[in-house]
Amino acid sequence: xxxxxxxxxQSLPRAGEEVCGEAVRTFQIQDHFFTILAxxxxxxxEGAVQAAVTAERALEMLQAGDAPDxxxxxxxxxxxAGKETTFSVVQVLGGDQAHLVECETLxxxxxxxxxxxxxPLSEEVVHGRLLRECRFHLRDGDYxxxxxxxxxxxxxxxxxxxxxxxxxxxxxxTGCDAGELLGALVRTYRxxxxxxxxxxxxxxxxxxxxxxxxxxWTGPPADPAQDEAALRKLMTEPNTRVICGDTTAQIAARxxxxxxxxxxxxxxxxxxxxxxxxxxxxxxxxxxxxxMGQARERLAGAERVRDLPRGEDGxxxxxxxxxxxxxxxxxxxxxxxxxxxxxxxxxxxLRRAVVEGLMHDLETRGKVVLVEYL
Numbered sequence: 008x009x010x011x012x013x014x015x016x017q018s019l020p021r022a023g024e025e026v027c028g029e030a031v032r033t034f035q036i037q038d039h040f041f042t043i044l045a046x047x048x049x050x051x052x053e054g055a056v057q058a059a060v061t062a063e064r065a066l067e068m069l070q071a072g073d074a075p076d077x078x079x080x081x082x083x084x085x086x087x088a089g090k091e092t093t094f095s096v097v098q099v100l101g102g103d104q105a106h107l108v109e110c111e112t113l114x115x116x117x118x119x120x121x122x123x124x125x126x127p128l129s130e131e132v133v134h135g136r137l138l139r140e141c142r143f144h145l146r147d148g149d150y151x152x153x154x155x156x157x158x159x160x161x162x163x164x165x166x167x168x169x170x171x172x173x174x175x176x177x178x179x180x181t182g183c184d185a186g187e188l189l190g191a192l193v194r195t196y197r198x199x200x201x202x203x204x205x206x207x208x209x210x211x212x213x214x215x216x217x218x219x220x221x222x223x224w225t226g227p228p229a230d231p232a233q234d235e236a237a238l239r240k241l242m243t244e245p246n247t248r249v250i251c252g253d254t255t256a257q258i259a260a261r262x263x264x265x266x267x268x269x270x271x272x273x274x275x276x277x278x279x280x281x282x283x284x285x286x287x288x289x290x291x292x293x294x295x296x297x298x299m300g301q302a303r304e305r306l307a308g309a310e311r312v313r314d315l316p317r318g319e320d321g322x323x324x325x326x327x328x329x330x331x332x333x334x335x336x337x338x339x340x341x342x343x344x345x346x347x348x349x350x351x352x353x354x355x356x357l358r359r360a361v362v363e364g365l366m367h368d369l370e371t372r373g374k375v376v377l378v379e380y381l
Contacts, residue, residue, distance in 0.1 A: 009102035010145060011218040011333045012040045013185035014373075016211040017193055021050045021157070022203035028054020029155055029209040030062040034070065036375055037334075040099040041069045042211060044112070044153050045092050050207050057088035065096055074098075075108040076140055083110065083133050091136070095153055097213075099145055109139040113159070116172045117143075118150040118179045123172045150179045150188060151213040157206030158196060166199060186311060188212040221247035221332035225295055226340030226358045227254055228381035233340075237381050238262050240338050242288065247328050250286070252295035252358070255340065260286055267292070280320040291328055293321035299361045302326045306368050329365070334375040337362050341380055 012035065018027035028050035033042045045061040047054030064087040068078045075096045082094060093111045100106075107115055107126070117124040128139045152175050159166060178191045189212040196208060222244035228237050238259055241248055250256045260267040268285040280301050281294035293299075301322030309315045312330045315323060329335060343356050359380070366376045 009038065009218055010099070010147060010215045011035075012042075012099060012145075013214040013216065014042060014211065015185040015189040016044075016209065017189060018210075019157075019193075019196075019204050019208040021205060021207050024051040024207075026052055026055045027207045027209065028058055029207050030055065030058035031209060031211055032062040032066045033373075034066055035373065038101050040097075041066060042097045042153075042213065043069075043094060044155065044209060044211055045094040046112070046155050046207065046209070047088070047092055048090050054207070057090055057092055060088040061086070061092045061094055063087075065094065069096070069098060075106045079108040079110055079138055079140075080133060083136050083138070093156075097151070097153075099215075102218075103145045103215075105143050105145045107139075107141045107143070111137055113154055113156060113168055114139070116152040116154075116168070116175050118152075118172075118176050119146060120148065121176065121180060123176055124149075145215050147216060149215040150175065151215075152188065152192065153209075153211040153213075154192070155207060155209040157204055157208040158192075158210065183214075185212045185214040188214065218334060219246060219332045220244065220334045220336070221249060221328055222336040222338065223249040223251060223329075224255055224259070224338040224340075225251040225299070225362060226356060227252075227258055227342040229341040229343075230381075231342075233381045234258050235262060237338055237340060240336075240379070244336070247290045247332060248288065249291045249293070249325065249328055250289055251293050251299055251325065255295070256284055256286060256292045259289065263288065280322045283321040283324065291321075291324055293325055296358055296361055298322050298325060299358070299365060302329070303361070303364055303368060306330070306365075310372060329369060329374075330372070332374065335366075335369060335377070337366065337376070337378040339378060339380050 014033050016031045018029050020027040028047040030045050043062045043065045045058040047057035065078050075098050095109045095112045098106045126141045128141045130139050178188055192210045222241050224241045250259055256267055265287045270282050281297055284292040286292050298321045302325040305315055305322055305326035312327055315326055339362050369376050
């Protein structure tokens, strides 16, 4: 199964420091996922730099195709920051093939089907440092949590790895997402350790689930002969299908032989967002430029779906569909309406610029975004 790994993380600096001496890097594209947690030998700005350099080097090597064990060996033999750091690396390829390496860090906590899963870790000493490694199959519904060493010392009494694993198991029984699991872990730490942390603390929460996709078709193709091809690309989307644009919707309705129905007028009118329509087989049909522009404004203050304003206007529905999806495919028609051109010569459709703005907003939120121009 092609899985998506939701990820959320937070770092808390130790008392007296403004920055945490630890770093997290994550990366996710089609079938590649990496997360790295690195801890510098000391806190503060210097430790943060050391951890960041280590994490960046690990990410660079993983993106170049190096396996986590080779990455770990390179980081141990020649520390990028000049000083030894501790680190954990999780790689997932092909949707479910996981590879874990840990260098003198707390073990990854894996919760599967409501139970703590003990991974068959192998251990070896590499240049005087303990390295653990494991390969395993990730499954739909798995939760993973990584915490740095500082998490273990609330109030100076026993709160070990097994206690954390039991707590994570209980929290995940609620069916939470990665962000909610992170929040529970951080709140628990703060409750058990009031005041500033004595050590740097970093928490990384992950949740594996089926990937969510969406395809958005906006604008007629430059060549009308490509209308059917654009519709075919849209209809092959197995999950959420969206059309933005009145003319685009009319083309789709004609080719589908279906009726395009405008939503009933609300009592207070449609305000600043044009109405949506209904078309069989399409999850959402909106007006084009105005609605997409308003959707960008909705996204500006939101990282997650729950951050969006309540409402069912076209812009809010579009923003919700885009934030819900992990991978978004835009099909952008390049037919030019002279009244809606982005250049003085009237050769570049304004919708292209609006879509590219949306793409940037989504990519900054960790979405995988593809675009196809017709």
